[in-house]
Amino acid sequence: xxxxxxxxxxxALAAKAEHPTAVPIAGGTDVMVEINFDHxxxxxxxxxxxIGDLTEWEVGEDSVRLGASVPYTRIxxxxxxxxxGLALASHTVASPQIRNRGGVGGNLGTASPAGDAHPxxxxxxxxxxxxxxxxxxxxxxxxEFYTGVKRNALxxxxxxxxxxxxxxxxxQQYSKVGTRNAMVxxxxxxxxxxxxxxxxxxxxxxxxxxxxxxxxxxxxxxxAALEEGGFWDNGKIITPSVAKQFAELCSxxxxxxxxxxxxxxxxxxxxxxxxxxxxxxxxxxxxxxxARTEGVA
Amino acid sequence: xxxxxxxxxxxxxxxxxxEGESLLYVLRExxxxxxxKNACEQGECGSCTVRxxxxxxxSCLVAAGQVEGREVVTVEGLADFxxxxxxxxxxxxxxxxxxxxxxxxxxxxxxxxxxxxxxELSPIQQAFIDxxxxxxxxxxxxxxxxxxEMLENNPNPTDADIRExxxxxxxxxxxxxxxxxxxxxxxxxxxxxx
Numbered sequence: 001x002x003x004x005x006x007x008x009x010x011x012a013l014a015a016k017a018e019h020p021t022a023v024p025i026a027g028g029t030d031v032m033v034e035i036n037f038d039h040x041x042x043x044x045x046x047x048x049x050x051i052g053d054l055t056e057w058e059v060g061e062d063s064v065r066l067g068a069s070v071p072y073t074r075i076x077x078x079x080x081x082x083x084x085g086l087a088l089a090s091h092t093v094a095s096p097q098i099r100n101r102g103g104v105g106g107n108l109g110t111a112s113p114a115g116d117a118h119p120x121x122x123x124x125x126x127x128x129x130x131x132x133x134x135x136x137x138x139x140x141x142x143x144e145f146y147t148g149v150k151r152n153a154l155x156x157x158x159x160x161x162x163x164x165x166x167x168x169x170x171x172q173q174y175s176k177v178g179t180r181n182a183m184v185x186x187x188x189x190x191x192x193x194x195x196x197x198x199x200x201x202x203x204x205x206x207x208x209x210x211x212x213x214x215x216x217x218x219x220x221x222x223x224a225a226l227e228e229g230g231f232w233d234n235g236k237i238i239t240p241s242v243a244k245q246f247a248e249l250c251s252x253x254x255x256x257x258x259x260x261x262x263x264x265x266x267x268x269x270x271x272x273x274x275x276x277x278x279x280x281x282x283x284x285x286x287x288x289x290x291a292r293t294e295g296v297a
Numbered sequence: 298x299x300x301x302x303x304x305x306x307x308x309x310x311x312x313x314x315x316e317g318e319s320l321l322y323v324l325r326e327x328x329x330x331x332x333x334k335n336a337c338e339q340g341e342c343g344s345c346t347v348r349x350x351x352x353x354x355x356s357c358l359v360a361a362g363q364v365e366g367r368e369v370v371t372v373e374g375l376a377d378f379x380x381x382x383x384x385x386x387x388x389x390x391x392x393x394x395x396x397x398x399x400x401x402x403x404x405x406x407x408x409x410x411x412x413x414x415x416x417e418l419s420p421i422q423q424a425f426i427d428x429x430x431x432x433x434x435x436x437x438x439x440x441x442x443x444x445x446e447m448l449e450n451n452p453n454p455t456d457a458d459i460r461e462x463x464x465x466x467x468x469x470x471x472x473x474x475x476x477x478x479x480x481x482x483x484x485x486x487x488x489x490x491x
Contacts, residue, residue: 001316003298003362025360029340032358035317036338045316049363095465096443098340100352101359182464183341 004046009053012159013133015046020156022046026054026069027101029094030110054105054161063167065129068105068160075104083165085120085172085191092116092176095183105160108145111152111211118146118212119191120174122204125166132157139164146211170194171285173278176206177262177270187262190250190274194282199223199232203275208254208267218249218275235287243276250275302364304328305374306381306394314361321345321356323364324371329401332372332438343466346439347371348378353446355465372438373400375445379419382449383490421445424483425476432470440466444480452487454480 004022006012016022022044025031034040048054054069057079064082066075072090076099080087086104093099093116107115108128127139132155140153147153154160172193178184189206201222203215225242226232251272256264300311300323311327319338324330324347333356334344340355347356348370356369370378374395381393395403405422418426421444431437440463447454447462454462459480468476 003316003360005362005365025363028358028360028363029355032319032360033339035360036319036357041317045360045362047360047363094340095343096462097343097346097353097355097465098358101354182461 001042002044004044005050006046006048007050009051009131009161010133012046012048012051013131013157015044016159017133017157019044019046024048024109024159027071027098027103027106029098029102030106030112048159055103059167063164066104066163066165068108068162069103071101071103072099082167083120083124084168085124085174085193086117086165088172088174089116089120089176089189089191092174092178092181092186092189104163108152108160108163109154111146111150113146113149113209113211114186114189114207115212116176116186116189116206119189119204119206120172121163121165121191122212122214123172123174123191123193123202124168125193125195125202127164128153128160129162129164130154130158131161132159137161143214146213149210151211168193169198170196171282171289173281175274175278177274185261188254188256188267188270188274190271190278192275192278192282194286196232196286199227201226201279203250203253205250205253205271207261208256208271210255213253213255215250215253215275218246218253221249222246222279237287238279238283243279246279247272247276298362300361300365302366303368303394304330304397305370305377305400307396309397311361316360316362318361319357320347320349320359320361320364320369323361324356324369328397330371330373330397332400332403334435334438336435340465341467342436342439343443343463344436344439346442346466348442348446351446353443370442371400372441373403375441376403376417376419376422379421379445380417419445420486421448421480421483424479424486428475428479428482430472430475430479432468432472436466436468436470440468440476444483448480448484448487452484454484456481 004015023042024046026048054067056067058065072093075090104117107117121142126142131137174191176189177187186207188208191204193202251268254268256267258264300314311323336342336344338357340358345356377395
């Protein structure tokens, strides 16, 4: 095994181009487990810790450019206003020790269906910035990024540099089912974001299909129901039948398996419950904000 | 490969390090510092917790090559680390710290409450002893490092804060209540001292 220690992003891209089988390691919270347990013996480890840019973020007008290695702890502490869904998701990641090391880039690189960041990214709307020495930078829409169980749209010579995540324009929520609050791989997870500017709702489901997925039929149904009832303007409580139908459609978007953490039917059920709850929480928050804005005006 | 880094305030060099080796292995097997415990090797249990550039991490999940040029504090250096922090608000690298030999021979001989004999411990270590928070002792080093860091940043933690800060450390003796007592005790003593 060789340990490659590029001092800059350009060096890292060159190393990855020269050794496409090199395994990038940043927080190490996935890669080191596999090495410790002898599940993986990569020919090259490509250490990204010396590249300072990767742990920085920029808050732009419409989106946040989040460096691939920004630790979850930092997201929780500094980006709660801009990325509330991802901040909540970050807080459910493992333990303080893991959150101090792990970041969204690793979650995307591993592309486990159970990765905690995915539902929040799907719900908020995001693009993954990847780069290769030969072809330069490209932005992959998050909906096209996950291609299979632990597979993603990265080419062998590419590295993940950053994620561009839409800044919240409305309330966002995140929910995760596990046996305790810390140190759990999600049995299933659900992210929901209200986008009042476009009058749309986006979702993300984790650990209940071969890849993280959006519940698109549920989103379309809810978008239409909210529009039809004038909910965005009148700020009324969501009709229980609408919430119920939304929850059922979210369950329907799942394609889960039975495994040690839970059964397929439990996952389907739990996703429906989380969908209804997160919709209620975010909508109550939206109504509160809308009422306050009206009061001020 | 060779790895140069700072351990407990002193520069150290580890030789013949395998590229896939963890920081935990380097500390225990190459530098003879077995205080950080090796249990799950997957970041679940927290018994290998050390400070890496001040931040608590599972040393089993840090690749040895990643610590080149960086600073690590292990439980063996915790007493001195806490002392320096209390007296000087920290320590310039190399100027103080715990030598490798001292660290290798370090043992938790707390001050006897009756005779006053014994070496000086960090406040969190003394609190663990006084509160009876040590049973088999295997999870203790990781808990000490994690709890010490929390008290550094949050001198008046609520019970929820303590639980959250220690949520990555498992105790299989399940002595969590005494551990909570110990952290509360250390926080209270820290408050009195100020």
